[in-house]
Amino acid sequence: MASDHIRADMVDASEFSTLSQKYNVSGVPKTIINGSQFIEGTQPIDRLFLEILKVVHPEEFEKLKSEVRAARGGRRVRNPNPEHIYEVAIVGGGPAAMSAGVYAARKELDTLMIAQEIGGQVNYTASIDNYLGLPGIGGKELTEMFREHVERYPIAQALGDEVVSIRRDEEHYVVTLKKGVGYRAHSVIYCSGKEYRRLGIPREEQFIGRGIAFCATCDAPLYKDRRVAVVGGGNSAFTAARDLVNFASEIYLIHRRDEFTADPALIRQVSKAGNVKILTNRVVRDILGQEKFEGIRIRPSGDGPGEDLKVDGMFLEIGLIPNSDPVREMVQLNEKGEVRINHRNETNLPGFFAAGDVTDVFEKQICIAVGDGAKAALAAHEYLLEHQLTQSKVKVGDAWE
Amino acid sequence: MPEVLDDNTRTQLGEILKELPETVKLVFFGQKPESPSCAQQRTILQEIAEVSDKVRVERYDFVKDRDKALEYGIDKIPATAVVTDRDYGIRFYGLTMGYEFSSLVEAMVLVSTGRSGLPEDFSALVGRIKQPVHIEVMTTLT
Ligand SMILES: Cc1cc2nc3c(=O)[nH]c(=O)nc-3n(C[C@H](O)[C@H](O)[C@H](O)COP(=O)(O)OP(=O)(O)OC[C@H]3O[C@@H](n4cnc5c(N)ncnc54)[C@H](O)[C@@H]3O)c2cc1C
Numbered sequence: 001m002a003s004d005h006i007r008a009d010m011v012d013a014s015e016f017s018t019l020s021q022k023y024n025v026s027g028v029p030k031t032i033i034n035g036s037q038f039i040e041g042t043q044p045i046d047r048l049f050l051e052i053l054k055v056v057h058p059e060e061f062e063k064l065k066s067e068v069r070a071a072r073g074g075r076r077v078r079n080p081n082p083e084h085i086y087e088v089a090i091v092g093g094g095p096a097a098m099s100a101g102v103y104a105a106r107k108e109l110d111t112l113m114i115a116q117e118i119g120g121q122v123n124y125t126a127s128i129d130n131y132l133g134l135p136g137i138g139g140k141e142l143t144e145m146f147r148e149h150v151e152r153y154p155i156a157q158a159l160g161d162e163v164v165s166i167r168r169d170e171e172h173y174v175v176t177l178k179k180g181v182g183y184r185a186h187s188v189i190y191c192s193g194k195e196y197r198r199l200g201i202p203r204e205e206q207f208i209g210r211g212i213a214f215c216a217t218c219d220a221p222l223y224k225d226r227r228v229a230v231v232g233g234g235n236s237a238f239t240a241a242r243d244l245v246n247f248a249s250e251i252y253l254i255h256r257r258d259e260f261t262a263d264p265a266l267i268r269q270v271s272k273a274g275n276v277k278i279l280t281n282r283v284v285r286d287i288l289g290q291e292k293f294e295g296i297r298i299r300p301s302g303d304g305p306g307e308d309l310k311v312d313g314m315f316l317e318i319g320l321i322p323n324s325d326p327v328r329e330m331v332q333l334n335e336k337g338e339v340r341i342n343h344r345n346e347t348n349l350p351g352f353f354a355a356g357d358v359t360d361v362f363e364k365q366i367c368i369a370v371g372d373g374a375k376a377a378l379a380a381h382e383y384l385l386e387h388q389l390t391q392s393k394v395k396v397g398d399a400w401e
Numbered sequence: 402m403p404e405v406l407d408d409n410t411r412t413q414l415g416e417i418l419k420e421l422p423e424t425v426k427l428v429f430f431g432q433k434p435e436s437p438s439c440a441q442q443r444t445i446l447q448e449i450a451e452v453s454d455k456v457r458v459e460r461y462d463f464v465k466d467r468d469k470a471l472e473y474g475i476d477k478i479p480a481t482a483v484v485t486d487r488d489y490g491i492r493f494y495g496l497t498m499g500y501e502f503s504s505l506v507e508a509m510v511l512v513s514t515g516r517s518g519l520p521e522d523f524s525a526l527v528g529r530i531k532q533p534v535h536i537e538v539m540t541t542l543t
Contacts, residue, residue: 001489001517003527006534007474010504012495013539015438016477025539032537045519048536049526056532064529221535 080158086112092191094120096356099373105153107381112156119143126217186389190354192323211293216240232317238262345376418453421513428482442479499542
């Protein structure tokens with residue numbers, strides 16, 4: 001009642017045993033927010049609102065948290081300064097960048113972190129089972145833990161804007177953001193990760209977040225009792241369809257071939273669901289609706305007449321592409337557009353390092369991004385020492401850390 | 402169906418409901434043929450309405466009155482929506498007996514007065530919530 005946006009159900013767990021099983025109710029009361037976040041037992045009301053905020057407005061929640069942390073003294077982040085020349089600029093805010101941030105800060109490097117958004121792809125992951133020591137941790141939760149760790153150090157942060165280009169001046173690198181600001185640094189650690197591939201159809205960008213979505217784990221509850229399309233044929237498409245089964249009224253899985261690359265067990269599970277229709281050999285051609293997303297026009301992959309599909313949303317699950325555009329002109333990329341690195345995370349440019357999913361590292365995982373971020377920062381530190389570009393007093397290796 | 406509320410409860414309830422500033426509608430969804438729990442919940446609501454003219458019960462069939470069920474966002478039965486002219490989104494699924502009976506009465510008072518009962522300083526926190534939120538509280542009757 002405190003908010004027009006909140007509706008509340010009191011559910012007798014014994015009467016609705018299927019639902020109780022779905023929510024794994026072993027004790028009552030148990031509170032479920034938007035079908036995903038669970039709170040056991042009776043909690044103070046402020047805790048409940050914080051949990052709600054965490055689910056529906058993670059950015060607001062983060063803001064609130066950093067306000068609290070700053071007030072407590074656990075957060076030492078500084079404002080970015082375009083006049084200053086940093087020793088190292090880290091581009092990105094995912095696991096690779098945050099790990100690089102911790103290692104750079106511990107080498108007392110004068111560090112700037114530039115990222116559109118903290119967390120990267122980890123924010124899109126509901127639960128992570130392969131990060132050592134933290135089985136089953138939530139993606140957002142892991143991001144928060146990473147963030148709290150890196151923000152204990154006095155590094156500067158420029159968040160919320162996109163790097164559009166990086167070039168090398170005589171003395172240093174210049175990192176230019178979309179809004180026009182430029183930051184300078186003697187070295188760069190490039191960790192811009194990957195992002196979801198687009199279809200490349202008209203008006204696609206315009207509808208992102210307003211009908212077109214990428215993260216079914218995050219957005220499935222928004223499509224309760226609605227019709228949605230999922231585009232793709234791999235594990236992520238089938239996982240998205242599976243996440244939607246309990247919410248959407250109808251799910252159309254659209255794939256341009258007639259064979260899937262997803263795991264057979266997953267395909268079987270999804271195909272069995274009564275509300276999933278699989279449409280193979282079809283491509284999405286157009287978006288229906290002017291202001292509002294009203295559906296899509298699909299067409300057979302070869303050729304043939306188009307067909308309109310009335311859906312309220314479309315999830316694009318057609319793979320990921322490296323965010324290497326801002327450095328395309330400057331560093332060597334492989335045929336997939338990934339930044340080429342060696343085992344010291346060096347690129348072909350002196351002082352320009354890269355780590356994580358944006359690189360040609362073998363396999364893309366959080367732990368790999370974290371490991372490579374650390375390596376890149378240590379390599380950058382060594383580079384700065386060798387070229388006498390740092391005031392850092394730390395001369396020894398990190399062997400005992 | 403035997404009476405569910407004893408005299409003592411009726412008297413107490415009468416005292417509370419008498420004070421309601423606005424009429425409360427208990428919108429009930431069941432289904433024919435009626436299951437035992439639907440029948441029992443329907444009886445509880447009727448008995449509450451008998452105690453006070455500030456309470457009205459509306460009855461719908463989950464299947465036949467599908468439009469109404471959609472309107473109230475009901476997805477399982479027995480279901481009870483607690484509303485006035487305004488719908489604050491409060492629903493009870495299952496029987497409102499035992500501990501849940503007090504919750505139901507509390508909800509009736511809250512919607513009737515239109516006040517959430519939350520301290521003032523929460524408004525800042527609550528104001529930050531700008532998207533639909535669906536809370537489900539799993540409870541048992543005891
Ligand atoms: C749905 C899903 C599930 C996954 N599940 C797992 C799992 O269970 N276990 C696991 O180990 N891995 C998993 N992964 C992979 C894992 O998330 C990635 O390997 C990891 O996040 C890579 O980290 P990164 O720091 O290299 O890049 P990213 O996480 O992609 O982060 C990139 C960062 O760079 C920023 N950025 C990008 N471009 C710019 C720009 N131009 N300007 C400024 N900032 C920019 C972004 O805002 C972001 O902060 C999953 C991935 C997805 C998509």
